[in-house]
Amino acid sequence: MFISPMLLHKSDEPFDSADYLTELKLDGIRFIYSVDDAGKVRLYTRHKNEVTARFPELTALDVPPGTVLDGELIVTDNDGKPDFEAVMSRFMSSRATTPISLVVFDVLKAGSKSTTSLPLLERKVILADVVPNDTELLSKVQFVEGHGANYFDAVKAQSLEGIVLKRKDSRYDVGKRSHNWLKVINYQYADVFVTGFRKKEFGWLLADADGRYLGVMEHGVPPVEKQRVYRAPIAKETDDFSYLVSPIKCRVKFRNYTKADLLRIPSFVEWLA
Secondary structure: OOOOOOEEEEOOOOOOOOOEEEEEOOOOEEEEEEEOOOOOEEEEEOOOOEOHHHOHHHOOOOOOOOEEEEEEEEOEOOOOOEOHHHHHHHHHOOOOOOOOEEEEEEEEEEOOEEOOOOOHHHHHHHHHHHOOOOOOOEEEOOEEEOOHHHHHHHHHHOOOOEEEEEEOOOOOOOOOEEEEEEEEEOOEEEEEEEEEEEOOOOOEEEEOOOOOEEEEEOEOOOHHHHHHHHOOOEEEEOOOEEEEEEEEEEEEEEOOEOOOOOEOOOEEEEEOO
16 A cells, blocks of 8 residues: 655754654655555555565565555665665666665554554654564664754764654644655755756756866756856857856755765855856
């Protein structure tokens, strides 16, 4: 049974509130783990793509029939941190055998009954009953009450993705984005140069001060800022790209550097020239 997951809004800053639970934001792939009344397991992405056959090791977990769990599929690196590129590599290949873990943070159905209308804290208690023991394959995300600012500082010190702040009394809003769940991303910042742009779909080519390619910026650029690049003098063109005579310096925020030393999901912050 697929249940469309509840989605998060963004918060620019962490905060402390006794009305919220604070969790680590895991850098992986959102998964719905479903066990029907007959005990058959089905795995879904957030977009309702069934991917059960790709992860046979998750089909024999000790989860009771009539259960639907919400969580994140991750692969951990040698330091025990989630590795997004590694989990995507495992996800995209039917032959890969990289060890994966499903870390769950909510229960949407238990004992064949919906739990989505219950407050979050009650669902956490039920989740602890459904998954009493954490294993390498299946575990529960840890949480604290309040202390969002300190938790976020610890996340930054460990170069992790961010935190999630959830109202204790929040119901599970199926298929909706809710301000009751907030994500605070641990962005990194860099001063880079826009060297050109894609011609067929939006995307700015980025490079560092030495001209080393850093990837394509596709998000977070206000329409008024786009015009500065499109009006700039063009040095040369190909079928797919236009290259500027003079690169334009700007600041971007991004999730992290990829293994190829590219910026992951760069987003425009401001012009620097």
